[in-house]
Amino acid sequence: EDKRWPGWQVVVGIETHAQIKSRRKLFSGKITGTNPDEPPNKHVSPFDAAFPGTLPKLNSKCVDLAIRTALALKSDIQHRSSFDRKHYFYSDLPSGYQITQQYAPIALRGQLNIQMPNSSAVPVRIKQIQLEQDTAKSTLNPRKRISNIDLNRAGAGLMEIVSEPDLRSPEEAGMFVRTLQAVLRAIGASDGNMEQGSLRCDVNVSVNRVGRPPGTRCEIKNLNSVKFMMAAITHEIIRQRAILESASDLETCTVPQETRGFDENTFETYRLRSKEDAPDYRYMPDPNLGVLVLSQDRVQAIRDSLPELPWETRHRLREMYALSERDIDVLLSVDSGREVTFDGEKDVDGSGAVAMTHELLGQLSARKETFTDNSLTSDHLGELIDLVQNGTITGTSGKYLLRHMLAKPSSLRPAQITQQLRLTSLSSFSSSGHSNPTSTTDQELTTLCQAAITALPNEVAAVRAGNKNVMNKIVGRVMRESRGRADAKGVKALVEELILGGGDKS
Ligand SMILES: Nc1ncnc2c1ncn2[C@@H]1O[C@H](COP(=O)(O)OP(=O)(O)OP(=O)(O)O)[C@@H](O)[C@H]1O
Ligand SMILES: [Mg+2]
Numbered sequence: 001e002d003k004r005w006p007g008w009q010v011v012v013g014i015e016t017h018a019q020i021k022s023r024r025k026l027f028s029g030k031i032t033g034t035n036p037d038e039p040p041n042k043h044v045s046p047f048d049a050a051f052p053g054t055l056p057k058l059n060s061k062c063v064d065l066a067i068r069t070a071l072a073l074k075s076d077i078q079h080r081s082s083f084d085r086k087h088y089f090y091s092d093l094p095s096g097y098q099i100t101q102q103y104a105p106i107a108l109r110g111q112l113n114i115q116m117p118n119s120s121a122v123p124v125r126i127k128q129i130q131l132e133q134d135t136a137k138s139t140l141n142p143r144k145r146i147s148n149i150d151l152n153r154a155g156a157g158l159m160e161i162v163s164e165p166d167l168r169s170p171e172e173a174g175m176f177v178r179t180l181q182a183v184l185r186a187i188g189a190s191d192g193n194m195e196q197g198s199l200r201c202d203v204n205v206s207v208n209r210v211g212r213p214p215g216t217r218c219e220i221k222n223l224n225s226v227k228f229m230m231a232a233i234t235h236e237i238i239r240q241r242a243i244l245e246s247a248s249d250l251e252t253c254t255v256p257q258e259t260r261g262f263d264e265n266t267f268e269t270y271r272l273r274s275k276e277d278a279p280d281y282r283y284m285p286d287p288n289l290g291v292l293v294l295s296q297d298r299v300q301a302i303r304d305s306l307p308e309l310p311w312e313t314r315h316r317l318r319e320m321y322a323l324s325e326r327d328i329d330v331l332l333s334v335d336s337g338r339e340v341t342f343d344g345e346k347d348v349d350g351s352g353a354v355a356m357t358h359e360l361l362g363q364l365s366a367r368k369e370t371f372t373d374n375s376l377t378s379d380h381l382g383e384l385i386d387l388v389q390n391g392t393i394t395g396t397s398g399k400y401l402l403r404h405m406l407a408k409p410s411s412l413r414p415a416q417i418t419q420q421l422r423l424t425s426l427s428s429f430s431s432s433g434h435s436n437p438t439s440t441t442d443q444e445l446t447t448l449c450q451a452a453i454t455a456l457p458n459e460v461a462a463v464r465a466g467n468k469n470v471m472n473k474i475v476g477r478v479m480r481e482s483r484g485r486a487d488a489k490g491v492k493a494l495v496e497e498l499i500l501g502g503g504d505k506s
């Protein structure tokens with residue numbers, strides 16, 4: 001029993017909308033325009049804008065990611081599913097309907113276990129997973145009294161993941177969303193970022209006296225952080241309980257079924273519409289889309305390539321390094337979602353997070369320190385991994401930077417230390433293909449290569465005579481002089497160019 005509401009049971013079910021991490025939209029093949037820095041209406045096909053005569057074509061990459069999600073959530077994949085039109089009229093929906101899977105969703109009956117501190121795992125049943133389109137983004141300008149529509153997001157792929165009403169407190173609801181986020185990120189199905197809108201939740205809340213049947217639910221729409229979601233549930237519990245307690249006839253009194261919003265300033269929910277004015281969506285099968293048939297083989301292939309799931313990673317860290325649960329939490333928060341890029345592809349240098357985590361554990365044991373003692377925050381470790389992953393520093397420099405940060409703890413961010421120690425990688429035009437040839441790091445690399453060429457005249461002559469193996473000696477020298485800031489392939493290309501010249505190999 002919860003001390004906050006003795007005698008009452010709280011029932012919560014969550015509908016989660018997760019943006020599918022695919023480069024292209026669900027039906028139009030256009031780039032998914034979810035980057036807020038891009039100009040509005042840049043990525044719009046005639047289909048996204050609902051021009052008459054345009055037809056949908058299902059993006060199979062989105063389907064694969066939905067299958068991954070369904071497998072991670074232990075659901076029954078439906079070998080036949082189909083698409084329906086859900087009609088409503090709003091400026092963010094050009095066609096007047098959203099394509100969704102109302103009658104035959106891609107997956108049914110799943111499960112996600114959540115772990116509350118100091119208690120056993122709570123199984124939460126997943127009712128269904130369905131594919132659907134995202135809407136456009138509308139921004140209201142109250143001063144000019146107009147609303148701006150940006151179709152970049154229109155038609156992007158979403159998964160709606162619906163839970164059964166198995167959650168019993170705001171805390172369990174929060175844990176459910178966090179756990180789901182971690183799964184979606186680990187398998188690369190979604191960024192799962194509530195603040196940026198790639199994960200949006202509707203929560204359904206009801207209360208009933210202990211031992212009595214469940215109450216009538218109210219649905220709170222569009223919560224964009226776990227904190228707000230928990231606050232909304234708490235307010236809803238208090239509100240619904242007050243209605244039921246003030247009733248004259250305790251037996252027949254019910255909370256009116258409503259759709260509600262959440263006010264981020266007052267932390268209260270407010271009425272949007274009652275059940276009576278619930279829209280009639282006039283669902284109908286989409287005549288332009290056939291049945292989605294999934295073969296046994298396709299599902300099996302996705303099952304075989306499923307990345308490690310968070311609870312498996314947890315198990316591995318616990319077994320291999322005997323870390324505490326708290327420490328594992330820290331590492332998992334660093335690790336999440338860095339292994340898979342768009343469309344389920346493995347990130348080429350994506351093992352960066354895993355590699356750096358192993359490096360950290362290795363360096364700590366060399367220093368005879370435990371993970372708990374270490375002063376590095378998960379935030380800083382994450383930034384360090386990003387610096388390596390986006391090429392700002394090389395892997396070698398990353399290890400050096402890590403050693404430095406462990407030896408001299410400070411509040412400086414890894415990027416600042418990188419500047420201070422001048423660890424920024426020396427790019428070369430040939431290695432990255434798009435760096436700025438006049439930048440100082442490029443010039444520095446050219447200078448280093450030229451110095452090596454001057455210092456090793458015999459080797460240079462050998463290379464000119466056609467002995468390519470000698471190249472390694474020149475490259476090795478540049479690598480040493482660069483203190484690990486250059487990458488070997490780029491250096492090799494640049495040295496070759498400097499010795500043999502650009503186009504005179506004929
Ligand atoms: N008594 C209850 N108390 C709290 N939540 C409930 C209760 N009964 C059902 N729910 C939850 O309500 C949600 C219902 O979502 P579902 O998508 O099935 O339908 P909907 O909300 O009517 O439709 P829509 O997708 O158009 O919003 C589920 O998450 C379910 O777990
Ligand atoms: Mg729903």
Ligand SMILES: [Mg+2]
Nearest residue numbers: 015202204219
């Ligand atoms: Mg709903």
